Amino acid sequence: MGFPTLDGVSYYPQYFQQPAQTVPPPQPQEQFHTVENGESLESIAQKYSTPEAPVTAQDIADRNQIDAGDVQPGQSLIVPTIKQHAAPKAAPNATPEQGKSDQAMSKYLTAEDNLTAFESGYQRNHNDPDYQPLRSGYASQADTARTELRDAIGAEIKAEFAAHSRPTGDIFDSKAIEQYGAAVIKRYENDPAGKAAAEAAVKDFGVQHEVDTALSTANAMGDAKGAVESLSRDLSKLSPEAQSRLLSSPGFDKLMDEKIVPSFTKPLQGEPWENARNGASAPPKESLLQLQALVEKADPRVANELAGRGVDALNDFFQRAEKDGYSIRLGIEGTTALVQIAGRVGNTADGLAVVQRMADLPVDASQIHLAVADGARPDLLVAIAKAGGGDRITATAIEGVKTYAGSLNGDVDKLAKATDELTWLISNHGGSMTPDQLNKAIQDYTADKLKKDPNWEKNIQAMEEKVAQGGQTLLDQIESLSNLPPDQKAAADKAIEGILGDSKSSYAISLALKKHPEYIDTEAGKRLMQKNAYDAKLGEQGLKLTKELANAYIRNDVLSAAQNYDPRNPASIQQAEQAIERLKNPTLVKALGMDVDSSKYQSYVKLVDELKKSLPAAGDGTQQIVDKLKTHAEAMDNVDKRFTAEGHRPTFEKNQPVGQVLRMVGVGFATIGYLNSQGKANDGQFTLANRNDIKAIVDAASLGQKGTELAVGLGMVAENSALGRFGAGNRANDNTSLDPGRMTRADRVFGHLSAGLDYWAAATSYSAGDNVRAGLYAVSGVGGTMAALSGTSLAASLGAGSWLGPVGIALVAIGTIGLTMKDRVDHSNAHMNETSAKFLSHAGFGEAASTALVDQSGEGWSPVTLLARYASDKGYKLDDPADQQKFALWIKGLDSGKLERLRDEMHHALDDIDGDVGKFGGDTTVYRPEKFIHGGNGMAVKVPANISTIGHLDAVIRDLGLPELPKA
Known part of the structure; x- marks a missing residue:
């Protein structure tokens, strides 16, 4: 291999005491040796030789330029202890x-x-x-x-x-x-x-x-725009190592400086202020407009580089102009473009550093809010405020964000209107049906709509995506506002709380996080979650946003690994364990309401580690999976018993966020793992045994609460949505209702998890190719919950798409908030039509009964909700086919004229309780209440009063001569 060469690198003189000689100084792989009496080159070579670095007498002689036997005591020698490497294998046809x-x-x-x-x-x-x-x-x-x-x-x-x-x-x-x-x-x-x-x-x-x-x-692209688009498109496809190397390479700098940057800095060259036809501010405006067009769709890292170079060019321009006696400002259009550029790059740490440099440019502060009102992040305004811009700049930033939030209202209203009918039908009629019946009703409704307009579903999906994108933009703006300096933070917090408190803005944000949970992995998403978890002062609205951010994290960073979890694949198991490990993220833990410094947190960490052990393993049968989940659920219960005994509030109970999350994640992996291990995840072959196995697996996690409560608790459904507002499980930690009295319109639609697991919905989603967290469907998809939510933001967040058509369940509250009684009645009466009767007919009531029951006369409340409540109190589980069929046959067998009179009685009762069947009394004493009214002769007359209890309704049924509802 030869002697090492240093190519000009000097040796270190203290490596040893160099004697006077003409031999070149030693190299690193050489050692100095002084010859002693009796030594020879052979003995010296043997002393230094090793298998890795063999040394011969001839090697020493050659290195020291002496004869092989010519050594004397006291002589200085350099011994070449050069490491040897095995020669490469010989190639048969060497090239x-x-x-x-x-x-x-x-x-x-x-x-x-x-x-x-x-x-x-x-x-x-x-x-x-x-x-x-x-x-x-x-x-x-x-x-x-x-x-x-x-x-x-x-x-x-x-x-x-x-x-x-x-x-x-x-x-x-x-x-x-x-x-x-x-x-x-x-x-x-x-x-x-x-x-x-x-x-x-x-x-x-x-x-x-x-x-x-x-x-x-x-x-190779023809212009700068093509080069930026090509670079941005390819950059995300490269390996992480290649991405990093490209951005720091001389080739990247050359591309920027020779092909891209000149396209937007050309207007700044020379002394354009001397002969600018449109004013001295025209050249920087033109430059910024061209830069804005380049960064608009550029990869954030490319955009940051472009913006940084743009700021350098602008600073140079203004400094040269000032030396030449010109004081130039950007003007309205230039300032607006600069705000847009700052908003485009400000969602990364590197971009924020560029934005801070932008704050020194001479902007037109009078119109600086315009770009923010159009959707730009207010990063430039925040940077100016930090640089001493004062309250006026802060107020401008806040006003811009408020204006943008208000601009979303029209899109939300449009989406609400487009989905209003189906939402109303599900909310009011769905509770009388089994999941299969409700599914068929939705499918038939969707088919009718598509016959009239083949683009109906696509149009709704496009509307929903537009609202979601608006919500994501609003999240970005809120995150930017939260970066204002401390002395101006209070004004920003107040404004943000107001925006979050607006039902339509809140819906857009909620939809954004449910349709695009990946937002949580952007730099802005991470910062927003961290700020809200640790430092938010936004009251109840801030807590709600924090929960939604936390659930976006769980869906995107944890449950995504359940998508294709296969216990037979070691790589899949490792991926699942790594995903579960992310539950330890301190920001997530804080967002779930737990102190990371507490003893409970240490228990939580152990429970997360134990959760990994509950993952189905290769060869596990149903019983083994069930036993693992039960063991984990019992461990959580035991931890809570210990802490509660110490006077602490429960944390790991099934109705608490942390307890729900741990159980839900376990069920998600367990159900997918079970089906994959059985080879059922994609073949669509589901037997009753399979479905019962899934039910047993879910039951093992002790998620024995109402589907409504679970969905709301996990943030799958906004608390101000139809499901959230009207679900009985919607309660605060102190067990007080978040919306007192609002109980069961949705509650009767959605049924009880413990009573009737909707494994049908889970199996349907599997066979449709959506093995995407179908374990989650099995948990929260009780009764009509899955059917009602499929096609909405929840289904999108779980990856289900719209396999049952678009159902805007979360829009009911938005569509009815603030309506006068007349508007509300008109809204309800609009559904007294053939479409409503056709939808209700899927419950098996028959044409005559369905037609009679879609009459919402009075204040516009549907009598079907009260009939479903009545059946529930009689022990019927309407998500159970046998119970529902018995109930439907009773309705169908009622005399049509008498059914109409019964309906009218229920209308009066619903008017008294504002349509909230949760307020309808559960007393079963059978009697008809009476009241006195003044007669024409001045005498009091006793007449029947409006009914208000189950017993009262029994009395009306009796008095009308109608048959009793059979026992469940």
Whole structure:
């Protein structure tokens, strides 16, 4: 392999005391030896020789330029203890490229060995001023040799690729590099260091190829816009190593400086202020408008680089103009463009640093809010406020965000109107049906709509996405406002709380997080969750947002791994364990309401670790899975007993956020794991046994509460939605109702988890190819819950799409808030039609009964909700097919004229309780209440009073001569 060369790097003189001689000084892989009496070159060689670095007498003689036997006591010798490496395997048909790779490998290994020997043999303190320059010299040699090795091996791989015949269209890409690189690596497998170096070189060449290809493609574009679009498109597809290398490469700087940046800095060249036809502010305005167009859809990292270069060019322009006696400001259009650019880059830490530099530019403060009102993040305004802009700038930023929030109202109203009818039908008629019946009703309704307008569903989905995108923009703006300086934070907090308290803004934000939980992994999303968890002062609205952010994190960062969890695949198990580990995120824990410094947190960490043990393993049957979940549920219960005994409030109970999350995650992985291990996740073959197995698995997690309560508790449904407002389970930690009295319109639609698990919904989603968290459907999809929520933001957040058509369940509250009684009655009466009767007919009531029961006369309340409440109090579980059929046959058998009179009695009762059947009394004493009214002769007359209890309703049924509802 030859002696090491240092290529100009000086040796360290204190490595040993150099004697006077003409022999070149020792290198790192050499040692100094003074000959003693009786020693020969052979004995000296034997003393220093090792298997890794064999030394012969001739090696010593050659190195010291002496004859083989010519040594004397006291003579100074340099012994070349150079590390040896096994030669590469001989190739059957060696090529020049292989020879160059071997030479480059030899040089690289020698350079690395020299560096290692120097570091281990340096005899003085590493703080010595001579150490670092010397080490840097050896390190530089190693780096150079490493690059040469990468290039040599890359050339060999390219040559091999070119020498082989391939299918048409086969290109030189990462797969080809991996394929032909494997042969290169195999040549060096005789030597561990050589093999490791070859592996690293192949990988490094692959990364460099990614970088070169992306830069080459961008350079080939016809203009700057094409180059930015190409770069942004390709950058996200590169490996993490290639992304980092590209952005720091000379090629990237060259692309920026020679092709892209001149496109928007050209108006700033020379002295354009001297002859600017449209005023001195026209050149910077033109530059900023062109820059805005480039950064609008650019990758954030590319946008940051462009913005930074743009700020440099503008600063240079204004400084040159000022020296020439011109005082120029940006003007309205230039300022608006600058705010837009700042908002585009301000959602990353690097971008915020650029924005802070923008604050020094001469903006037009009078119209600075316009871009924010159009949806830009107010980062520039915040930066100006931090730089001493004062309350006026803060007020401008707040006003801009408020204006944008208000602009979402029209889109929300449009979506509410488009989904209002189906939402109303589900809320009012769905409670009388089984899940299958409600599913069929929705499918038929959707089919009718699509016959009239094939784009009906797509249009609604587009409306929903538009609202969600608006909500995401509003989240960005709120996050930006939260960065205002401390002395102006109170005004920002008040404004944010007001925005969050607006029902339509709140809905847009909620929909954004449910449709796009990945927002939580953006820098802005992470900062917002952290601020809300640790430092938010936004009252009840802030707590609600915090919960939604936490659930976005759980859906996106934890439950996403349940998508294809397969206990038979070790990689899948590892991915699942890593996902569950993310539950320990301190910000998430704070967002769930737990102090990370408490003893409960330590218990929580242990419970998360135990949760990993509940994952189904290869070969586990239903009973093993059930036992694991039961063990974990019991562990949580036992922890709570201990803490509660100490006077603490429960944390891990099934009705508390933390307890719900741990149970839900366990069920999600367990159900997917069960079906994958059974081979059922994608084949659609579901037997009753499969469904009963899923029910047993879910029951094992002790999620024995109402589906409504579970959905609201996990943030799957907004608390101000139809489901949230009218669900009986919607209660605060102190067990007080968040919306007192609002009980069961949705509650009777959605049934009880413990009484009737909707494994039908879970199985349907599996067979439809949506094995996406169908375990979650099985948990929260009780009764009509799944059918009611499919196609909405909840279904989207779980990945279900709209397999049952769009159902805007969360829009009911928004569609009815603030309506006068007349408006509300008109709204309800609009559903007294054939469509409503057709929808209700799926309950099996028959045409005549369905037609009679869609009459909402009076104050506009549907009598179906009260009939469902009546059946429930009689012991019927209407999500159970047998119970529902018995109830439907009773309704169908009622005399139509008498049913209409019964309906009218229920109308009066509903008017008295504002349609809230939760206020209808449960007393079963059968009697008809009476009241006195003044007669025409001045005498009091006794007449029947409005009914208000189950017993009263029984009395009316009796008095009308109608048959009693059979026992359940």
